[in-house]
Amino acid sequence: MSELKLMKGNEALAEAAIRAGVDGYFGYPITPQTEIIEYLMTERPELRTGMVVLQAESEIAAINMVYGAASTGKKAMTSSSSPGISLKLEGISYLAGAELPAVIVNVVRGGPGLGTIQPSQADYFQSVKGGGHGDYKLYVLAPASVQEMADFVEDAFDIAFKYRAPVLILSDGLIGQMMEKVVLKPQKLRMTNEELIEKNGDWAVTGKKGRERNIITSLDLQSEKMEARVRRLMKKYEQMEKEDLRFEKINCDDAEYLIIAYGSSARISQKAVELGRAKGIKVGLLRPITLFPYPKKALFDLADQVKGILSVELNAGQMVEDVRLSVEFKVPVEHFGRTGGIIHTPEEILEALEQKIIKNGSIRHHKTRESSIL
Amino acid sequence: MTEEIIIAGFGGQGVLSMGKILAYSAIMQNQEVSWMPSYGPEMRGGTANVTVILSDERISSPYLKIVDTAIILNQQSMDKFEESVKPGGILIYDPNGITAHPTRTDIKIYQIEGTKLASEMGNKKIFNMIILGGYLKVKPVVKLENVIEGLKKSISERYHNLIPLNVEAITMGMNNIVPYKVQEAIFQN
Amino acid sequence: MEVSDIIKPENQVFCKTKLMTDNSLSYCPGCGHGTAHNLTMEVIDEMGISEDVIGVAPVGCSVLAYDFMNIDMTQAAHGRAPAVATAISRLWPEKYVFTYQGDGDLAAIGTAETIHACNRGENIVIIFVNNGIYGMTGGQMAPTTLAGMKSSTSPYGRDIETMGSPLKITELIANLPGVYYVSRHAVHTHKHARKAKKAIQKAFENTRLGKGLSFIEIVSNCNSGWKMGPNESNIWMEENMFPYFPLGDIKVDGILKK
Numbered sequence: 013m014s015e016l017k018l019m020k021g022n023e024a025l026a027e028a029a030i031r032a033g034v035d036g037y038f039g040y041p042i043t044p045q046t047e048i049i050e051y052l053m054t055e056r057p058e059l060r061t062g063m064v065v066l067q068a069e070s071e072i073a074a075i076n077m078v079y080g081a082a083s084t085g086k087k088a089m090t091s092s093s094s095p096g097i098s099l100k101l102e103g104i105s106y107l108a109g110a111e112l113p114a115v116i117v118n119v120v121r122g123g124p125g126l127g128t129i130q131p132s133q134a135d136y137f138q139s140v141k142g143g144g145h146g147d148y149k150l151y152v153l154a155p156a157s158v159q160e161m162a163d164f165v166e167d168a169f170d171i172a173f174k175y176r177a178p179v180l181i182l183s184d185g186l187i188g189q190m191m192e193k194v195v196l197k198p199q200k201l202r203m204t205n206e207e208l209i210e211k212n213g214d215w216a217v218t219g220k221k222g223r224e225r226n227i228i229t230s231l232d233l234q235s236e237k238m239e240a241r242v243r244r245l246m247k248k249y250e251q252m253e254k255e256d257l258r259f260e261k262i263n264c265d266d267a268e269y270l271i272i273a274y275g276s277s278a279r280i281s282q283k284a285v286e287l288g289r290a291k292g293i294k295v296g297l298l299r300p301i302t303l304f305p306y307p308k309k310a311l312f313d314l315a316d317q318v319k320g321i322l323s324v325e326l327n328a329g330q331m332v333e334d335v336r337l338s339v340e341f342k343v344p345v346e347h348f349g350r351t352g353g354i355i356h357t358p359e360e361i362l363e364a365l366e367q368k369i370i371k372n373g374s375i376r377h378h379k380t381r382e383s384s385i386l
Numbered sequence: 387m388t389e390e391i392i393i394a395g396f397g398g399q400g401v402l403s404m405g406k407i408l409a410y411s412a413i414m415q416n417q418e419v420s421w422m423p424s425y426g427p428e429m430r431g432g433t434a435n436v437t438v439i440l441s442d443e444r445i446s447s448p449y450l451k452i453v454d455t456a457i458i459l460n461q462q463s464m465d466k467f468e469e470s471v472k473p474g475g476i477l478i479y480d481p482n483g484i485t486a487h488p489t490r491t492d493i494k495i496y497q498i499e500g501t502k503l504a505s506e507m508g509n510k511k512i513f514n515m516i517i518l519g520g521y522l523k524v525k526p527v528v529k530l531e532n533v534i535e536g537l538k539k540s541i542s543e544r545y546h547n548l549i550p551l552n553v554e555a556i557t558m559g560m561n562n563i564v565p566y567k568v569q570e571a572i573f574q575n
Numbered sequence: 576m577e578v579s580d581i582i583k584p585e586n587q588v589f590c591k592t593k594l595m596t597d598n599s600l601s602y603c604p605g606c607g608h609g610t611a612h613n614l615t616m617e618v619i620d621e622m623g624i625s626e627d628v629i630g631v632a633p634v635g636c637s638v639l640a641y642d643f644m645n646i647d648m649t650q651a652a653h654g655r656a657p658a659v660a661t662a663i664s665r666l667w668p669e670k671y672v673f674t675y676q677g678d679g680d681l682a683a684i685g686t687a688e689t690i691h692a693c694n695r696g697e698n699i700v701i702i703f704v705n706n707g708i709y710g711m712t713g714g715q716m717a718p719t720t721l722a723g724m725k726s727s728t729s730p731y732g733r734d735i736e737t738m739g740s741p742l743k744i745t746e747l748i749a750n751l752p753g754v755y756y757v758s759r760h761a762v763h764t765h766k767h768a769r770k771a772k773k774a775i776q777k778a779f780e781n782t783r784l785g786k787g788l789s790f791i792e793i794v795s796n797c798n799s800g801w802k803m804g805p806n807e808s809n810i811w812m813e814e815n816m817f818p819y820f821p822l823g824d825i826k827v828d829g830i831l832k833k
Contacts, residue, residue, distance in 0.1 A: 018410050018419065018539070036666055044425060064665045069691035073658040076651060076688070080659030083649035084629070086666050106652050129425075190448050191406065191421035193413055205667070217647035217663075219670055221626040227641045229632075229650035276449075283447035357451035 015196045021161040022047035022188040024196070025091070025117065025181070028162035030057045032169060033200040034115075035086035036064040038077035042096045043129040044185035045119035049091070061202050071096040075103030075116070082112035083228040085208050085216030087169055091117035093185075094135050095126060097143075104178055105144030108245065109230025111215075113172035115165065116150075117181045119188040122353045130353020131185035131276060136330035139182050140304045147242045149249045150180040151256070152303040154274040158192035166197070171256060175248045176215070182303060184326065186276035186355060249304075258301035259310055263289065267296030269369055270314055271361070272335055273324040274300045277349075281324045283358035288365065295365060303331075308338040315339035320369035324361055325349040344369065387442050389527045390450055394435035394467050395459025400514030403540070404457075405436035408518065410536030411528040412440040420448035433462050440527055457521055459500070461485055478521055478563070488568065495566040496524055503558055512555035519559020530556065592620045596645045601636075603710075605805025607795030608636060610762040611704055612643055614772045615675070618779055619646065628671040629663050631656040633685075635677035636710040644675075654685020657692030660699045671782050673700035679709045682718040682744040689748065696753025696787035700778040703745065703790065706797040707816060714800035718742040721815055726800070741819060745792045749826040756781050756789040757826040761817070763796060763809045774824075786829075794820045 019027065026048045029037060037057075039049040049067060057063035068074035074090045081088030092100060097118045107114050118139065122132035137143075139152050151171050153164045161183060168179040203211070209218055217226045232238035263285055264270070273281040278299040288295040298314065300307050315321070320343050323332035332347035339345060348364035350356045391408070395401045402423050409419040422437045437453070439445050456467045458479040464486065471477050473492045481487070482501035498520035504513040522528065528536070533556065537549055594616035602608045619625050625646055632640040634653035641648035651659040656674035664672040681689050681703050692699070708726055709715040716726040716733060719741050723732040733741070749757040756778060760771035771793060778789035794816050798808035824832050 016413070018406070018413055018421070036662060038662060064662075066661070066665065068658065069687055072655065073661075073688050073691065076655035076658035077662035079651070079655070080631070080649065080662035081666050083659070084663055084667060088662065088666075102652055103655070110650070185425070186422065186449065189423055189425045191409060191419075192445075192448070193419055217629050217649050218667070219627040219629060220647050225645055226647050227650075228648070229641060231638060231650060280447040280449055283450075286446060355449050357449070358447050359451050 013198050017194055017196060018191050019158060019194050020047055020189060020191050021155070021158045021183060022119065023051045024158045024162040024194045025165055025183075026051035027055070027196055028165040029089060030055060030061060030063060031197055031199050032166040033061065033087065033202040034063055034089055034165070034169070035202055036066070036077070036081045036088040038066050038068050038074040038081070038088065038090050040068050040071045040074050040092065040096060042071075042093045044121055044131070044188050045091050045093045045117070047188070048117070048119075061199070063202065071099040072103065075100040075107075078114045078116075079103055079107055079110070079112060082107065082114040083110070083217050085212030085218065087113075087203075089115040089117065089165075091119065093119045093121045094123050094132070097135065097138065101138075101144035104150070105146050105148060106230050107178040108144070108148035108150070109146060109241070110228050111176045111245075112178065112228065113169070113176050114178045115168040115172055115181065116178060117183065120182065120184040122351060128353035129185065131326060131355060132351065132353060133184055133275060133277060133326040133349075134328070134330070134351065135182065136303065136325065136327060139180055140306070140334070148245055149304050150178055151175070151252055151305075152180045152182050153258075154182045154301060154303050155187055156275050156278045156299065157187070158190065158194045161187060162194050162196060166200075171252075175252065177248055182275065184276050185353075253305040256302065257305040257307060259307040260299040260301060261310070262297040262299065264296035264298065264314065266294055267314075267317065268294040268319055269365060270296055270298060270318040270321045271324055271365065272298045272300070272311070272321060272331070274303060274331070276355070277324045277326055280356060280358055281361055284324075284361035284365070287358055287362050291362075293365070293370070306334055306338065311335060311338035312340065312342075315342040318343060320344040320346070322361075322365045322369050323347045324356065324364075326355065327351060344372070387440075387527075389440045389455065389525065390453040391438045391440075391455045391457065392435060392450070392453045392467055392470060393438065393457040393459075394433065394463030397432055397434040399434070399459050400511070401434045401459065402436050404514035404518050405438045406540050407533065407536050408438050408440070408528065410540045411533045412536075414532035414535040414539075415528060417442060418445050420445045422448040433460065435463065435467070455521070455525060457517060459517070464488065476524060478517070478524070480517065488566070491568050494524075495568060496520065496563050497566045498559060498563045500559070503562060504555075507555065507558065509551070512551060515552045515555035516559035516562075519556035520563035521559075522556065523560040523563050592617045594620045594625055594645045596643055598642045600643060601639050603799045605796070605798045605808065606636075606710075607706070607762045607793065608704060610768055611702065611771070611793050611795065612637075612640065612675075614762065614768060615673070615702060615775055616644055616646075618772060618776045619671070622776070622779055624671050624779065627669070628673070629667070631660045631663070631672070631674040633674065633676040633680040635680045637675055637677060637704065638711070640675050654680050654683070655688055656680065657685065657688040657697070657699075657701065661692050661695070661697050664697055664699050668698065671700070671779055672698075673702060673779075675702045676704070677710070678703070678705045678707065678717045678719040682742050686744070689744065690751070693748040693754045693788050693790065694751045696755070698782055698785055698787055699789075700775075700782055701788065701790045702775065703792045704795050705792055705820065706795045706800070707741070708797045708800035710797045710800045714797075714802075718744070719820075721819060724815075743820070745790065745820075745825060748790060749831060753787055754790060754826060755787040755829050757792075758790075758824045759792040759794060759820060759822050761794050761812070761822055763812065767822075792820070794822065
């Protein structure tokens with residue numbers, strides 16, 4: 013049965029994982045996402061569904077546990093926050109290379125280094141430009157509400173198994189720590205081992221009963237074979253771009269100016285749009301829901317309609333590069349963001365739009381680009 | 387209807403749980419809610435604050451600079467959040483420990499002796515419910531029956547026997563919130 | 576003339592287990608890995624568990640173990656095999672899960688994963704091949720490289736003052752309550768190989784009985800890395816490795832041998 017609850021984003025994600033029939037969660041505590049493993053340990057999912065929850069000795073061990081579980085065709089996930097995700101990147105690269113389905117959650121905090129425990133979106137590059145070594149991409153979902161924290165768990169596993177590829181849920185401290193109303197889906201049954209072997213037996217290592225052996229590896233010492241593997245990966249990413257791109261347009265129909273923002277920044281920017289509209293500024297919001305694939309075409313098309321675009325991010329200017337690439341310099345594109353764990357206010361965003369885009373609309377963007385951080 | 391509130395005070399005053407009960411109460415009357423805490427070391431006795439939004443519509447930003455109502459429970463929070471009340475908005479504060487009282491004249495200001503009343507009632511833990519009562523008196527955004535439902539949802543079942551005490555505290559708060567006039571205060575001083 | 580003309584079934588006295596593939600081994604002639612592989616596969620074959628076994632290959636010389644072991648296998652990142660095996664065993668408790676790791680993998684980069692999987696008493700088998708050197712990358716110093724022993728990164732011999740003493744990881748993990756069986760062996764002679772096989776068998780029996788973690792160290796040679804001939808390397812191993820890494824049981828049925 014569906015259930016309405018008031019929950020933190022982290023808790024909603026954890027509960028959704030149990031309800032999605034996830035087989036294994038492997039994690040290591042780090043602020044601001046520790047509620048995920050705490051919730052799972054408290055809920056005793058081993059009694060509810062048989063789900064295995066294990067606190068690993070490190071983020072590195074946790075991601076490799078996910079690798080092991082995923083090797084056997086099980087639904088496995090881990091979660092962490094920025095410094096911990098840095099540690100997991102080797103394992104994430106292996107998951108991509110070995111073509112394994114898995115879900116990784118990053119509840120981002122500020123960096124670099126130990127940084128701050130406060131919200132941030134400074135892991136955009138790390139998430140969409142590889143992060144780990146080699147030619148791979150992650151399918152990246154960016155939730156902007158507690159409801160999406162819950163819903164994206166199942167969506168992420170669907171994509172992970174559709175492509176046999178790792179999927180990242182890129183949240184942040186704000187979405188993870190805030191509480192909102194959430195409708196939880198009914199409990200899905202975990203797959204039995206027999207069902208799993210039926211479905212994933214052509215590739216998963218489950219013991220070679222009644223078939224030739226399966227091998228999971230990311231190693232190809234023969235260059236031609238390795239290139240074929242990379243090409244296979246690229247094909248998947250192309251297909252993701254065609255079939256599984258997600259974004260949302262808010263107030264864009266008559267927009268003269270555009271704000272682009274994802275996750276928590278999108279929520280705050282939406283308020284800035286409301287404030288702007290109240291002042292008579294025709295501003296709209298484009299919210300990428302997937303960061304890879306990226307809504308390049310939607311941006312390219314909107315660039316014909318609007319006079320300028322402001323990329324609002326809780327970082328020093330990362331996604332703005334993809335916005336510029338997408339619009340191919342048709343209109344000025346500027347970045348606005350706060351760092352250090354400071355969250356920009358709707359008022360600040362509107363002011364930045366007015367100063368950087370509306371007032372400077374006639375100036376070519378490169379002239380105003382020197383300082384993009386407040 | 388949208389009500390944007392910031393509740394700010396010391397960790398341990400029940401700031402976050404007061405926000406949670408308020409949010410649950412609004413859910414009971416089918417409203418949208420968001421509850422956005424400050425988090426981290428604040429939990430260990432520093433300042434804590436939470437932004438709560440109740441609305442009939444989808445809530446955009448859960449994080450705000452300007453709010454309809456600020457409920458302020460210590461001096462640090464007064465210094466920080468007096469400015470965040472929108473003109474015509476409401477500031478409610480407990481004068482206990484406040485050395486620099488609010489000075490704005492473009493907002494409505496109320497005092498409630500929450501700390502004193504809680505100690506008179508012999509239970510410091512109901513402090514936040516007294517404050518909530520005071521707030522609901524001047525801004526009845528949620529009905530008392532929905533607060534009781536909200537309480538049931540947000541506290542574990544083994545403490546449900548304490549609900550009458552909480553209701554008593556809310557009533558106490560409702561009966562003891564008083565307007566505070568900045569001009570008079572300055573004159574008296 | 577074909578191989579089948581030379582080796583006729585009726586003339587066959589010994590044969591390799593069918594759980595070894597026909598791929599030619601990537602190991603240097605004289606290396607102990609081939610024997611260690613074969614013994615492991617023989618045990619699995621003889622126990623009739625080949626369809627219920629999942630192996631985890633490491634990074635190092637035996638990274639391609641899955642090319643030779645004809646069972647379901649997954650290849651782990653460097654040092655992480657015990658973490659990978661942990662999850663497999665937790666999600667498939669009825670399966671036989673083992674890792675096959677070298678000294679760099681298990682006792683250097685993967686020390687944390689090794690110790691914690693052992694400490695949790697995961698119901699798995701760890702086969703640890705210790706040849707005191709990094710073979711795959713061409714003979715660099717390993718955590719188990721002996722004092723004074725030369726390698727490409729200790730060209731003047733391992734200086735224990737600056738490089739630490741060779742790590743007795745096996746004795747270390749034997750002290751953990753979660754570890755049920757620890758035994759150290761060699762595979763360079765028939766006699767030693769028979770003993771090693773018995774130990775490997777006991778280890779997989781422990782998995783069958785759900786006893787927890789079994790850890791088999793195989794002290795082996797690396798004639799290439801040691802810059803010796805195979806025979807010479809085996810003699811050197813007996814004279815130098817065995818005194819520091821003495822063969823025999825270290826912990827049996829959860830009880831430390833004194």
